[in-house]
Amino acid sequence: MKSLRFTSYAAKVKSPSIGEHRAVLYPEVVLCVEVYHSSRKWVKTQEFLVLGHQTLIELRDKIHCSTDQVMLKAGQHDPSGYFLIEDVFFNDLRDPSAIDYSEPIFDWLRNSKDEALKKWESITTGELQQKQKAIVGAVTDLQLPQFKAVDMHMTRFCDLTFRLGAGYLYCHQGDCKHAIVIRDMRLIHSEDVHNRAGYPIVLFQLKSRVQKCDVCKIYRATKVTVDDKWAQKNPCYFCKDCYFLLHYGKDESLLYNDFSVYDYQHD
Ligand SMILES: [Zn+2]
Ligand SMILES: [Zn+2]
Incomplete structure (x- = not known):
């Protein structure tokens, strides 16, 4: 399980300042996970090292997005959220007031199957296939994926089915959506932090920039x-x-x- 693009992060990563020590369970896998900006789509905001035995919740709690603070200030903070990885929605339902965000999506898939199928087709087929379809008609019997919903805190990274480098989704505060990419995966090595309590380790954090006015895009927002x-x-x-x-x-x-x-x- 050693990736070809083996990167040693150990030099860049300081040991956690947390006093607590929890032993790593061997053999352990280290994953590198990237989180992207919700509106500036190609801007990476954070990068983490997580352990295979950690749950998705542990990553979620480290994701920083200003929408959380804004909603908190507005008194409208919503603890709900999900990751969509391959065909599975992982819902954060820890808080009693949390909503299962995937439910209306499943309703829509059930009640508007044709519309969903059309959307899925335009997502999955390339331009060439669409041109072929226009000439010879549909040849393949397209099926929607069998989506599932699972509790986020029940799932560890090592339980996931995923593809390295594929774009997945993190959604919170209603419709604040971030692309998530599992960039790399390898076995833990001697130079890594061996305290489970230190993970997820933040490898990269985008510096917050001055928030400009959304209308004129010139002056600072007040x-x-x-x-x-x-x-x-x-x-x-x-x-x-x-x-x-x-x-x-x-x-x-x-x-x-x-x-x-x-x-x-x-x-
Ligand atoms: Zn967000
Ligand atoms: Zn302005």
């Missing part, structure tokens, strides 16, 4: 709105001027008030 019907995003960031222009009329009265607004502080 306000953030949630569930704002005229905003292009949810949450939406505004500079002082753009916020005023969108939300206030000529007589300086608020045009609508069925949304939440907060002062935005840069970290």
